Amino acid sequence: MTAPVMSAKGLTRHYDVSGGLFSRSQVLRAVGGLDFELYAGKTLAVVGESGCGKSTLARLVTFIEEPTEGALTLDGKPVTRADWPDLRSSVQIVFQDPYGSLNPRQTIGTILMEPLVINRPKMSGKEREAQARKTLGLVGLRPEHFDRYPHMFSGGQRQRIAVARALMLEPKVLVLDEPVSALDLSIQSAILNLLVDLQDRLNLAYLFISHDLSVVHHVADDVIVMYLGRAVEKGSKEAVFAAPKHPYTKALLSATPRADPLAKADRIKLAGELPSPLEVGAGCPFAPRCWKTQDRCRVERPDLQGDAHLAACHFPIGPDGA
Amino acid sequence: MTQAATNAPERPGRLSEFWFYFRENRGAVIGLYVFIAFAIFAAFGPILAPYDPTEQFRQNTLQPPVWQEGGSWAFVLGTDPLGRDMLSRLIEGARYSFFVGIVVVTIAASGGILVGLISGFAPRWLDAIIMRIMDIILAFPSLLLALVLVAILGPSLTNAMIAIAIVLQPHYVRLTRASVLSERQKDYVTAAKVVGAGRLRLMFITVLPNCLAPIIVQGALSFSTAILDAAALGFLGMGAQPPTPEWGTMLAEAREFILRAWWVVTFPGLAILVTVLAINLMGDGLRDALDPKLKRS
Structure with missing residues (x-):
């Protein structure tokens, strides 16, 4: 390489x-x-x-x-x-x-x-x-x-x-x-x-x-998804677009307009605003807006994990989309 | 290589665009013509004036203008108490006023632009110091400050010009600083930084040309302020000294004859009025033509 x-x-x-x-x-x-x-x-x-x-x-x-x-x-x-x-x-x-x-x-x-x-x-x-x-x-x-x-x-x-x-x-x-x-x-x-x-x-x-x-x-060719100054997901374009691991990426992707009127509108609506970058708490910065938030997310900040396709999430979305 | 540029339509020059906007303001155009006349009198004064402005015709003291009884074509606008020809003195006075305007604006603008540029690019503490000093100068009534300065420096036309320039300078500093601060935010300045432009290059080549429009307007308007202040100082005996035919000094000299010989006081006063009014009208037109915020698109 x-x-x-x-x-x-x-x-x-x-x-x-x-x-x-x-x-x-x-x-x-x-x-x-x-x-x-x-x-x-x-x-x-x-x-x-x-x-x-x-x-x-x-x-x-x-x-x-x-x-x-x-x-x-x-x-x-x-x-x-x-x-x-x-x-x-x-x-x-x-x-x-x-x-x-x-x-x-x-x-x-x-x-x-x-x-x-x-x-x-x-x-x-x-x-x-x-x-x-x-x-x-x-x-x-x-x-x-x-x-x-x-x-x-x-x-x-x-x-x-x-x-x-x-x-x-x-x-x-x-x-x-x-x-x-x-x-x-x-x-x-x-x-x-x-x-x-x-x-x-x-x-x-x-x-x-x-x-x-x-x-x-x-x-x-490659994509980094940033949220509040940090990378939350990183990988090749194909991997990130086909199977986003981080909920934020999935929400972003679902918000992209598509030129297909028959496609199912399964847009994920995020609640709340981007939190102030002055007051980022100890937990995952995306936790207040995430629909998968659990107690662990609020206290422990996830690191980027993975080999080629990395995501900073305790509960990444699997290939099945769940 | 044959240039394809020959058949491209000629773009409207910046000057013709400027003239297009300037022309819309009729007062400004009249002001411009008066100003041009004023400039011609200033430039060719000695050729145009019928007599030497200090020559005294003792037989013809306080002769009224030609259209009044007792006036003659020899002295079209009459003579003053010492028998000097008013017209010649007024024409020569235009020369002094023009000179005052140019020198004062040059000193005030060059100093003010430089300080304003430095202030706009300086770290915050230096900027604060400069701006507070300018605020202090602005806090004084300008004529009073000029008077104090002349009192310190000694009364003469040169010192009056220096004093007026110092009094007018803070306006340029503030104006320049304000435009520098707004221009500095723009991407083309960042782009110049990315290609490695040094601070001096950023200040004088990248930013300054984009700040000039309001400064030119201010220059035109303070030209008239300078003339007015110089006349005021002259009137108070702190500017040009007699027998200099400066308009303000002429007014002061003729004050006691205001009831007996109106023309001795009226003509210098009118000259000041017309000149200042014309320059202000022209300045307004300049602002309309140069300030993009006021431009009707």
Whole structure:
């Protein structure tokens, strides 16, 4: 088996939330102990509802923030803060909102060349421009778009530009933070196909963050389901989608709309809200909303168990669906 | 390679888009024309003025304007108590006012933008210190603070300009900081961080160009404030000193003749009024055209 391009061990990020002048500051565990590996040419999808720490994970992986605990390994070498400037070109990101992620005062050419200006100071202006134009073609845009401003493009085109910018430094890992959720459905598939195509051509490792399971089903090789900053289920796409072990995953899957009017609507409705990440108790964080909760769930936090298909549940759902 | 760009429709330039929105506000357009006239007087004053503004015609002291009895075409707007031509002095005064406006806005804006940028990117404690200092400056009545500063520095036009610039600067700091804070949240700033942009690059190349629209509006509006404050300081004897034909100083000199010779007081006052009004109208139009929040789409 090939070595992973990037791996994370016990990746954790806490935030201190100051409660004001008279109250104690609290610790918000945005991401708590996440393990994963990214392989070249493979896509790891991270799924979860809003506020479960997906975007914090993206910030950790792209070296915007330092993990509180745990470590990232890139190409077998551990990542330290001092290495960040050298490693930036290996990990790049595409954001969710293509309207906010491009600087409105810069032309597409300037946006695309900026990574090179910063990271390849020795490159001549001509080479930079040539590479920017090449990448522009790679993502399916025309050369005359080079001198235009972002406001002249549609959402889908902007997302192509954002992808092109992320590719300028020839990264090994691309973090896709909900890259299609701000786009309408017809554009979504075009962007997804572009991403799949680019992965094949450039042998990229994707960390695909999404809350949309049908999108994940389309692109992922492996899936991590996150709940309140922790992984609750982890496995290959086929295993997770066919036979979810964790009740939360099952509930998520049942909530995916299906284009089959005759299919039985057996949607699991979860009661309650996502609990505040400030007050995660000792037990399983999903216990207050789970329909299988027993006494043990409220006092003991389950760990990820299993060989290839892991789940953090004391009473995982068996292959029979019970 | 033949460029396919030639047959692509030409995009509307940012300038023409700006003009489209600016044109909708008729007051602003009138203000702009008056401002242009003002700028021409300021630039070509010595050529346009019929006489040297300090030349005294002792036979013609306090001569009324041409349309009043006793007036002559030699002195279209009359003369002042020392027999100097009012029109020449007003034209020369435009030059001083314009100069004051430009210098004050340049000093206040460059300093304010720099401090505001630093404040927006600084750690919280430094930000708090800077903003509290600005609050203290803002807590004083601005003219009073300018007066105190001039009293310390000594009365002259240069010191008046410095004092006014210091008084106006906190507005730029607050404005810049507010836009920096809102721009910093956006993904394109994070994207620049991910590609490794340093702090200086983030501040000046990534964020600052996106904060400029409200600052330009503020610049136009404080141009008029600067002229007004300089005139006020001049009137109080703390600005330009006689015989400089600065409008405020001219008003102060002519105060005692207000009942005998109305034109000596009225024309400098009108000049200040018209200029300030025109610039404010123009500033409003600028705001309409540049501020995306007010833009009707």
